[in-house]
Amino acid sequence: MLIAKVYITLKKGILDPQGKAVKGALHSLGYEEVKDVRVGKYMELTFEDGDLSLIKDKVDEMCERILTNPIIEDYTFEIVEG
């Protein structure tokens, strides 16, 4: 099986209130070295074995069409053997 590991983050420059809250919590615990936190999403899509480049194209398409909102989000993914 192949697993696409998809990472979705808010675009650079888009305010991330969740990340800001988490950063505040880390600082209050004494982790002052943390300069910034961005909270994103992680998804695993599982496929039967198949043509890797075809699956890559499909995952790209899925990310563009539904998994992300391209106005505010970026994504990357990797495909690994499951």
Place this chain on the structure above:
Amino acid sequence: MKFAVIVFPGSNCDVDCYYAVKDGLVEEVEYVWHQEKNLSKYDVIMLPGGFSYGDYLRAGAIARFSPVMEAVREEAEKGKFIIGICNGFQILTEAGLLPGALRKNEGLKFICKTVSIIVENDKTPFTTRLKKGQEILLPIAHGEGNYYVDDKTLKELKENNQIVFRYKENINGSVERIAGVINKKGNVLGMMPHPERAYAPLLGNTDGLYILGSIVDNFVKGGV
């Protein structure tokens, strides 16, 4: 004239919309399940608030692929009036029928209260009972109402007078306090505040009728 209130799994302001039309406007109204593929018999389409599909993935992201959304797009192209309120606004942006996106509120809190809204454009079919600069009170109830557009799109919105409502004060972090926008053609409105919760003295507020009533005043059979 006949209104349709689209019901998605997880809609929860559909009943408010229904009664705002039935009792507030005294016009015909029907619920339409999200599997419906033809909306041609309706004159106005309302996308209500709520949490369609549990807001999974992103607010409105899954609802926009419901069969009914293709029909909404068709009627929008014909020029019929479409109003998306709260979650309905989120669905319209996800569907690309309106520009921008709605992010989590700046303060991360779900905000449920009545706020002052400033009318920015009184020339739309949804705002002719209002005056530019007029202040009205409407309830808001959202966790993701923080409107975002990039600078280029913001400039276009301004050039085309597409910003219809602004919050008087910064409520949720929205770019330029935008609370509602309209499409370029001028027949699809999206707004976070809830006019359908303010249609009767019994509810303590009738300001929503300015907006819903404008739709009736400007109705043109078959679309604009």
